[in-house]
Amino acid sequence: AQSVTQPDIHITVSEGASLELRCNYSYGATPYLFWYVQSPGQGLQLLLKYFSGDTLVQGIKGFEAEFKRSQSSFNLRKPSVHWSDAAEYFCAVGSYKLIFGSGTRLLVRP
Amino acid sequence: EPEVTQTPSHQVTQMGQEVILRCVPISNHLYFYWYRQILGQKVEFLVSFYNNEISEKSEIFDDQFSVERPDGSNFTLKIRSTKLEDSAMYFCASQTSGVQETQYFGPGTRLLVL
Numbered sequence: 001a002q003s004v005t006q007p008d009i010h011i012t013v014s015e016g017a018s019l020e021l022r023c024n025y026s027y028g029a030t031p032y033l034f035w036y037v038q039s040p041g042q043g044l045q046l047l048l049k050y051f052s053g054d055t056l057v058q059g060i061k062g063f064e065a066e067f068k069r070s071q072s073s074f075n076l077r078k079p080s081v082h083w084s085d086a087a088e089y090f091c092a093v094g095s096y097k098l099i100f101g102s103g104t105r106l107l108v109r110p
Numbered sequence: 111e112p113e114v115t116q117t118p119s120h121q122v123t124q125m126g127q128e129v130i131l132r133c134v135p136i137s138n139h140l141y142f143y144w145y146r147q148i149l150g151q152k153v154e155f156l157v158s159f160y161n162n163e164i165s166e167k168s169e170i171f172d173d174q175f176s177v178e179r180p181d182g183s184n185f186t187l188k189i190r191s192t193k194l195e196d197s198a199m200y201f202c203a204s205q206t207s208g209v210q211e212t213q214y215f216g217p218g219t220r221l222l223v224l
Contacts (some may be wrong), residue, residue, distance in 0.1 A: 032209065043114065043201060043215035044153070051210050070162040090153060096141060097166055101156040 002027050004091050013081050016107045021076040021104050023091030033074040034092040035065055037105075044090065050074065061085070083108045091110035112136040114216035116202050122222045126191050131219045133185045133202030141205040142185045143213065144177065146170070146198040153201065159185065192223045 005024045013019055025031055032051050036044040048059025055067040065076045074091060086108045091101040115134045123129050133143050144156040157167040159177050176188045185204075189196055199220050203213040 015223075036215070040215065043217040044203075045215070046212050049210075049212065092153075093113075094155075096158050096205075097143075097155045098145075098153075098213065099155065102152045 001100050002093065004093050004099055004101035006089075006091055006104050008104045009102070010107065011015070012107040012109060015083050016080050019076075019078045019081045019085070019106070020093075021089050022089070023076065023101060025074065025093045026072065027093050031074075031093045032095055033065075033067060034086075034098065035059065035063070035074075035076050036063075036090045036092060036100075037087050038090065039087045047076070047089075051083045051087045058080050081106075081108055083110065112166050114202055114204055114214050116145055116196045116200075116216040116219050118219060119217065120220045120222075123192055125194055125223055129192055129221065130135065130219070131187045131189075131200050131202075133187075133204075133216055134183055135185055135202065135204030136206075136214055137183070138206060139204035139214075140207045140215075141165075142177075142179065143203040143205075144187045145201045145203065145215075147201070147218075148195075148198045156187070156200075190220075191220075194223050 003026045034049045036048040047063045048057050048068045050057045058064050088103045088105045090103045092098040117132045142159040147153045157171045158165045174190050178186050199218045201218045202216040205211050205213045
């Protein structure tokens with residue numbers, strides 16, 4: 001069955017610290033992978049996506065993610081977190097129909 | 111920058127009533143979607159719509175649900191007889207063409223069924 005797992009429900013980091021949000025997927029075919037961010041009262045905004053090619057993808061707001069087929073993972077990283085990054089982050093897999101993980105809420109300590 | 115808009119932002123209804131959730135996708139987009147997120151749960155796919163017909167739907171999307179693109183700009187989700195368990199945030203999304211194009215999401219409509 002197709003699924004996405006985000007094992008961390010909440011993560012708290014200090015401003016300026018590095019960040020890694022975990023995502024594991026199960027998908028029969030070559031996966032198309034996405035990270036979306038949702039701020040309160042906002043829709044889902046695409047941070048980055050992976051379809052093929054270079055397994056390290058760059059996104060907006062200084063985020064990057066690395067596709068590791070052997071680990072079925074697509075973890076999101078940022079070297080230095082800003083207070084404005086506090087939001088909920090969703091990993092998703094799919095083509096036209098997206099399958100989402102349950103999300104990770106990021107809290108940023110001043 | 112073009113964006114997907116949804117109305118209303120919040121809707122409260124009584125169980126058994128019909129509701130229509132409205133979305134205005136980005137103007138040159140061809141694929142349209144509805145997703146929902148029950149409080150505390152995952153965002154779930156409901157239905158995709160292309161070329162004026164449903165291209166895929168989930169098990170959630172039963173006969174109580176319907177979608178329509180009535181006038182070339184709006185995209186609506188109708189729930190004929192709401193149930194308590196339909197309470198959720200409903201997101202509309204649109205996409206230009208091709209599987210590698212980004213799905214752009216609206217801000218959502220929070221539906222509460224009493």
